[in-house]
Amino acid sequence: MLVAAAVCPQTPLLVPQIAGNAAGELADVRSAALDAVARLCGERTDLLIVLAPTEGSGARRTGLTGSLRRFGVDYSVGGHDGATEPCCGLLIGRWMLERTFPAAVPAHEGWEVGEQTEPGECARLGRMLGERAARVALLIMGDGSARRTPKAPGYFDERAEPFDDAVARALADADAAALAAVDPTAARTLMVAGRAPWQALAGAAMAASSRAWHGELLSYRAPYGVGYFTALWTGAEPDATARDAAR
Incomplete structure (x- = not known):
């Protein structure tokens, strides 16, 4: 059953070696993400599942090892052997785990979910992942709209900021129903990279409805015109x- 989850940006610019001279610009985002991972893994979990978006539809389990060479640095995570190349979000998730736990990364799995996966299928994926151990933690990787400013990757769209604001409220309130209701068409139009993983989180949280969910928004910024939560x-x-209610 799901007992805790963290939502983090998947931008490779979180890695100082990739960001270079711009590393300081995301220092607060990086710090918040690493703090979230450390607190997530402190929840006495049996299994940590890192879930990140990829192209297409459907989901698959994959490794958490790979090279960051595609981003211009000769740097690998997870003891990369060249056999697998998972999506960007999984590599950044693994980098955060290694940065937080340099001695030994907790027991984990890596999963990719296609950005075109329908909300209902995302919810089913979340429920399935939540059943993979008695105490499951999810590390959800993904970004908001990439259309926040004229210099953003997708140029400016006036709907981008309200969309991201609504996601930020849902994350702050641990509102699984609001995440489940995110419109995939709007997300696709606004170049949102986190919709499918967020909706998998919603499915897992709804399946663990016996728990009283508490949300905390640690960081919400949009540098470079992309929403990072x-x-x-x-x-x-x-x-x-039950004990608290009886008091």
Whole structure:
């Protein structure tokens, strides 16, 4: 069952070696993401699942090892052997795990979900992932709209900021229903890279409805015209919730 989740940006610019002289511009975003990962892994979990968006539709389990050479640096994560090349979000998720736990990364799995995957299928994926261990933590990778400013990758769209603001509220409130209701067509138009993983999180949280979910928005910024969210969801134990209600 899902017991905790973190939502983090998947931009490779979180890696200082890739950002170069611009590393300081994302220092607060990087710090918030690493804090979220550290707190996530402190929730006494049996299995950490990193979920990130990729092209197409459907989902598949994959490794968390690969090279960041595609981003201009000779740098690998997870003891890369050249056999696999997962999506960007999984590589950045693995980098954050290694940065947070340099001695030993917690027990984990990597999963990719296609950005064109329908909301209902995303929800089913989330429910399935939540059942992979007694205490599951999800590290959800993905970005908001890439159309926040005229210099953004997708140029400016006036709908981008309201869209991201609504996602930020849902993450802050641990509102799984609001995430589940995100319109995939709007997300695609606004070049949102996190919609499918967010909706998998919603499915997992709804399946763990006996827990009282608490959300915390640790960071919400849009440098370079792209929405970056960092949030942490924790679920109070069902018996603890019952005890509190009885007091």
